Amino acid sequence: MEVKLDKRYELGVPTQHAWAVLSDLESVASCMPGASLGEKTGDNSYKGSVKIKVGPATAQFGGEVEILSMDVANKSLVLRGKGADKGGSSASMELEATIEDAKDGSVLVGAATVIVNGKFAQFGGRMMVQVSDVILKQFVDNFRLKAQALGGSIESAETKVEANESPSVGSGNELNGVAIFWALLKGWIGGLFGKKPVG
Amino acid sequence: MNAPVKTLEERKTELQGMGDSRLRKEDARFIQGKGQYCDDIKLPGMLHMDIVRSPVAHGRIKKINKDPAMAIPGVHAVLTADDLKPLNLHWMPTLAGDVAAVLADEKVHFQMQEVAIVIADDRYIAADAVEAVEVEYEELPVVIDPYKAIEPDAPVLREDLAGKTEGAHGPRDHHNHIFTWEAGDKSAADDAFATAPVTVSQHMHYPRVHPCPLETCGCVASFDPVKGELTTWMTSQAPHVVRTVVSMLSGVPESKVRIISPDIGGGFGNKVGVYPGYVCAIVSSIVLGRPVKWSEDRIENISTTAFARDYHMDGHLAATEDGKILGLKVDVVADHGAFDACADPTKFPAGLFHICSGSYDIPAAHCSVKGVYTNKAPGGVAYRCSFRVTEAVYLIERMVDVLAQKLDMDKAEIRRKNFIRKEQFPYTSAFGFEYDSGDYHTALEKVLDAVDYKALRAEQEQKRNDPNCPTLMGIGLVTFTEVVGAGPSKICDILGVGMFDSCEIRIHPTGSAIARMGTITQGQGHQTTYAQIIASELGIPSEVIQVEEGDTSTAPYGLGTYGSRSTPVAGAAIAMAARKIHAKAKKIAAHLLEVAEGDLDWEIDRFKVRGNEEQFKTMADIAWAAYNQPPEGLEPGLEAVHYYDPPNFTYPFGIYLCVVDIDKGTGESSIRRFYALDDCGTRINPMIIDGQIHGGLTEGFAVAMGQQMPFDEQGNLMGNTLMDYFLPTAVETPTWETDYTVTPSPHHPIGAKGVAESPHVGSIPTFNSAVVDAFAHLGVTHMDMPHTSYRVWKKLKEEGIQL
Numbered sequence A: 001m002e003v004k005l006d007k008r009y010e011l012g013v014p015t016q017h018a019w020a021v022l023s024d025l026e027s028v029a030s031c032m033p034g035a036s037l038g039e040k041t042g043d044n045s046y047k048g049s050v051k052i053k054v055g056p057a058t059a060q061f062g063g064e065v066e067i068l069s070m071d072v073a074n075k076s077l078v079l080r081g082k083g084a085d086k087g088g089s090s091a092s093m094e095l096e097a098t099i100e101d102a103k104d105g106s107v108l109v110g111a112a113t114v115i116v117n118g119k120f121a122q123f124g125g126r127m128m129v130q131v132s133d134v135i136l137k138q139f140v141d142n143f144r145l146k147a148q149a150l151g152g153s154i155e156s157a158e159t160k161v162e163a164n165e166s167p168s169v170g171s172g173n174e175l176n177g178v179a180i181f182w183a184l185l186k187g188w189i190g191g192l193f194g195k196k197p198v199g
Numbered sequence B: 001m002n003a004p005v006k007t008l009e010e011r012k013t014e015l016q017g018m019g020d021s022r023l024r025k026e027d028a029r030f031i032q033g034k035g036q037y038c039d040d041i042k043l044p045g046m047l048h049m050d051i052v053r054s055p056v057a058h059g060r061i062k063k064i065n066k067d068p069a070m071a072i073p074g075v076h077a078v079l080t081a082d083d084l085k086p087l088n089l090h091w092m093p094t095l096a097g098d099v100a101a102v103l104a105d106e107k108v109h110f111q112m113q114e115v116a117i118v119i120a121d122d123r124y125i126a127a128d129a130v131e132a133v134e135v136e137y138e139e140l141p142v143v144i145d146p147y148k149a150i151e152p153d154a155p156v157l158r159e160d161l162a163g164k165t166e167g168a169h170g171p172r173d174h175h176n177h178i179f180t181w182e183a184g185d186k187s188a189a190d191d192a193f194a195t196a197p198v199t200v201s202q203h204m205h206y207p208r209v210h211p212c213p214l215e216t217c218g219c220v221a222s223f224d225p226v227k228g229e230l231t232t233w234m235t236s237q238a239p240h241v242v243r244t245v246v247s248m249l250s251g252v253p254e255s256k257v258r259i260i261s262p263d264i265g266g267g268f269g270n271k272v273g274v275y276p277g278y279v280c281a282i283v284s285s286i287v288l289g290r291p292v293k294w295s296e297d298r299i300e301n302i303s304t305t306a307f308a309r310d311y312h313m314d315g316h317l318a319a320t321e322d323g324k325i326l327g328l329k330v331d332v333v334a335d336h337g338a339f340d341a342c343a344d345p346t347k348f349p350a351g352l353f354h355i356c357s358g359s360y361d362i363p364a365a366h367c368s369v370k371g372v373y374t375n376k377a378p379g380g381v382a383y384r385c386s387f388r389v390t391e392a393v394y395l396i397e398r399m400v401d402v403l404a405q406k407l408d409m410d411k412a413e414i415r416r417k418n419f420i421r422k423e424q425f426p427y428t429s430a431f432g433f434e435y436d437s438g439d440y441h442t443a444l445e446k447v448l449d450a451v452d453y454k455a456l457r458a459e460q461e462q463k464r465n466d467p468n469c470p471t472l473m474g475i476g477l478v479t480f481t482e483v484v485g486a487g488p489s490k491i492c493d494i495l496g497v498g499m500f501d502s503c504e505i506r507i508h509p510t511g512s513a514i515a516r517m518g519t520i521t522q523g524q525g526h527q528t529t530y531a532q533i534i535a536s537e538l539g540i541p542s543e544v545i546q547v548e549e550g551d552t553s554t555a556p557y558g559l560g561t562y563g564s565r566s567t568p569v570a571g572a573a574i575a576m577a578a579r580k581i582h583a584k585a586k587k588i589a590a591h592l593l594e595v596a597e598g599d600l601d602w603e604i605d606r607f608k609v610r611g612n613e614e615q616f617k618t619m620a621d622i623a624w625a626a627y628n629q630p631p632e633g634l635e636p637g638l639e640a641v642h643y644y645d646p647p648n649f650t651y652p653f654g655i656y657l658c659v660v661d662i663d664k665g666t667g668e669s670s671i672r673r674f675y676a677l678d679d680c681g682t683r684i685n686p687m688i689i690d691g692q693i694h695g696g697l698t699e700g701f702a703v704a705m706g707q708q709m710p711f712d713e714q715g716n717l718m719g720n721t722l723m724d725y726f727l728p729t730a731v732e733t734p735t736w737e738t739d740y741t742v743t744p745s746p747h748h749p750i751g752a753k754g755v756a757e758s759p760h761v762g763s764i765p766t767f768n769s770a771v772v773d774a775f776a777h778l779g780v781t782h783m784d785m786p787h788t789s790y791r792v793w794k795k796l797k798e799e800g801i802q803l
Helices: A015-023 A024-032 A119-148 A156-165 A179-192 B008-015 B026-030 B082-089 B123-133 B187-196 B239-250 B275-290 B300-305 B391-408 B413-418 B440-451 B453-464 B525-538 B565-594 B619-628 B685-703 B758-778 B789-798
Strands: A002-010 A035-040 A045-054 A059-071 A076-085 A087-104 A105-118 B047-053 B057-064 B074-079 B091-093 B099-101 B114-120 B133-139 B179-183 B198-209 B218-224 B229-234 B257-260 B294-297 B307-319 B325-337 B363-371 B379-381 B470-483 B501-505 B511-516 B547-551 B601-602 B606-611 B611-616 B638-642 B652-663 B667-677 B737-740
Touching: A002 A119, A002 B619, A015 A024, A015 A087, A015 A119, A024 A035, A024 A119, A045 A076, A059 A087, A087 A119, A105 A119, B008 B074, B047 B123, B047 B275, B047 B300, B057 B114, B074 B082, B074 B275, B114 B123, B114 B275, B179 B187, B187 B307, B187 B325, B187 B363, B198 B391, B218 B275, B229 B239, B239 B257, B239 B275, B275 B294, B307 B391, B325 B379, B325 B391, B379 B685, B391 B413, B391 B470, B391 B758, B413 B440, B413 B470, B440 B470, B440 B652, B440 B667, B440 B737, B453 B470, B453 B611, B470 B758, B501 B525, B501 B565, B501 B619, B511 B525, B511 B565, B525 B547, B525 B565, B547 B652, B565 B601, B565 B606, B565 B611, B565 B619, B565 B638, B606 B619, B611 B619, B652 B758, B667 B685, B667 B758, B685 B737, B685 B758
Parallel strands: B047 B294, B229 B257, B307 B379, B325 B363, B511 B547, B667 B737
Antiparallel strands: A002 A105, A035 A045, A045 A059, A059 A076, A076 A087, A087 A105, B047 B114, B057 B133, B074 B114, B091 B099, B179 B363, B198 B307, B218 B229, B218 B294, B307 B325, B470 B652, B501 B511, B501 B638, B601 B606, B606 B611, B652 B667
């Protein structure tokens, strides 16, 4: 199944700090919950893996990440990841990420096409969009922290609190199912009461 | 002292012959959990097989690494297409004249296709090892829509057929085209449409569904390397045909292959085919010299073993202004998936779809079916129906409703007007079928009276006029004719074997009997009903007649059980074999009574000397004499074999009516009433008939109201678990009302026509007719199945209906 994601995230950090994180694939990978980057396999490609655990089901996608293009002037990056899981699933993602200037710092703009095949699509298909939203939210929170760590933050204290409150999933080596479930539930209940869903 | 003399009626009742609702012989073991299914078979030293399957629907296999799997303790072998190549077993012939990959050879053509197998000490190790096999795929563009499959620039799916312009059923005009099959008279149909004052057309999709039997497919293959004999327990609806195929594929002589179909937990067409899992288990057993078991799980069953339907149909009717049908035209695009593995008689790649003129006297008709390859699992079996008859009945019943709506005629009235009349039988249809017998008008009136049709229509009218009514009321009416009992071997064969069936009866010296059959029960109750036929023919109580099926080493060759063929074909074979015994018994009786055969009369369980009531010999007396004092010149023993090649199909029919109430707010449908009148000719066991009808109606309800196999653009089957795939339980199942008329088949020895599939074939368009009828006043002429609450709710919104 195919899911298209178009997202904008306010980062609250200076543009150059955000770009510094984005342009370094290893930094980007470390922001991705459950992801790890392996050996370099070419000029612009690496081995990589993502581990996701939802309830009793664990999927470990092993594959390759390749930077298709990097536009320093426009602070834009296109990358493609492809992988397969031993349990009978495969996934690919093409992502275009750009750092835009904004009044209070910068904005991370992402457009991704994710294709998932096999069991993961069959059983997880209904939750793909929601799960993607949660994962991306966690990714951005980690990304923001990493950019902040470069110093010179101009973000408000409020944002910092929100970032710290989010489930700590980037620190482990897999996506935490309980955290995903909790975030989904929060989003769903939020939606029920007309609040803007989390993420 | 003499025992009290039994009346004729008492003697007849004691036999529990035809017409008796005797309880099922099978149930004692089933309700105690003592059935013996394939997965119950455990042999010493038995290994377990599991299958590595493709996550992608279309791709090239770049590399397979078995090593990590082989390294797991307890794994005996990992086999891929490359291992089967030297045996020439990586591809196998299908029943439809195509070939299918046993294990994917360089390419995968559908999601979850078999890529490799693992043989291990137990099922758990096998499952772990499956995950350890590393397969690299290069993904290729996926084709899901059969119309897109035959566009000029569509991706080539079957590279193995490159350059083949001739298929098993005529020319191929596109790389994804399988066959185009036609029936009827095109120019006569065209003429009818050119001059007819009224024509209607409707496009409809009969969705892909799965028979989903409770027991999935599986087998235990056991090759004895010393004797060179192969025994395989298998979930098969056609064990003898499987033996022939296995012998042809493996090179083991047919006499050394033994296929046993043990108790089978439902087939519904899903267990007709020969699947890669069976072949791989057999090969593994031959290679390893140990028994190998394979059992599908539910996801594998729904995803890969034979689906049903998936017909995209365009129907057209031409008629007079007062509703007399003048012509029928049908064009079908049939999605066969990646390999053409339909299980139809060889000459009929679209089965008996040309029964689509239904119960109506239509002077000119033509149909065309185009089979197409897509990236989906192969199949196209007869799911509780005769070959493609469900699709045909759906088409014609929908079209007659569409025509009635166009002409503002009542559904019952238009049917009355177009029925084949009682006096027209035997009736030859525009497609060439010779309908054996029927009385549609009588049956229709019986149903309309029983439900008070006029009152229902009045209620509907009143509800339509009431804006505050919370429901939409729909009335569905279907008057279908099936064609079953394939079939006459001059036109019907499978792999060249004529579609006869067989029976062997032996009467033991003490008057009990055993009958062995070429068919195999999967819930039909053969052990109960076959005995009743013998009881009536030979005057032996059903209780002492054993019926055995499913073991190719003991049973006579037969084509198996599917397409409602057991009663029409094997049931006839029983009667004919019994009559051979009856004829010999008469000779013995004449000898014992010292009279001429012509002086004897048959009465329930005995031969009597005409005019002398005291002089008689029962079948039990005769059986003893057959072994101990046969007349001179007559060989001892009392047994017979009969292979019955039917002269024609049988044509059961039915009139079904359904009332549905649809909640305007939620789209939920409530089946208020379902009245099913079936005419299956002579009735053998009314209780079993009712049970079969209940089962068929429930499966029809499932198909019409919920079952679907949706695919996304990448070829992922979104709904291959029972979480998604609708299998009704007692909670969802409506209450059924059944009724019957009896119009015996004139060409069948006992006049029986077969019944188990009629309720499935007939009920699906009835539910559909009812749901569409609920929207008919808004100008809606058709809605594709399934009618899930969500889909109906969307329709309510589309039509602007508010609560």
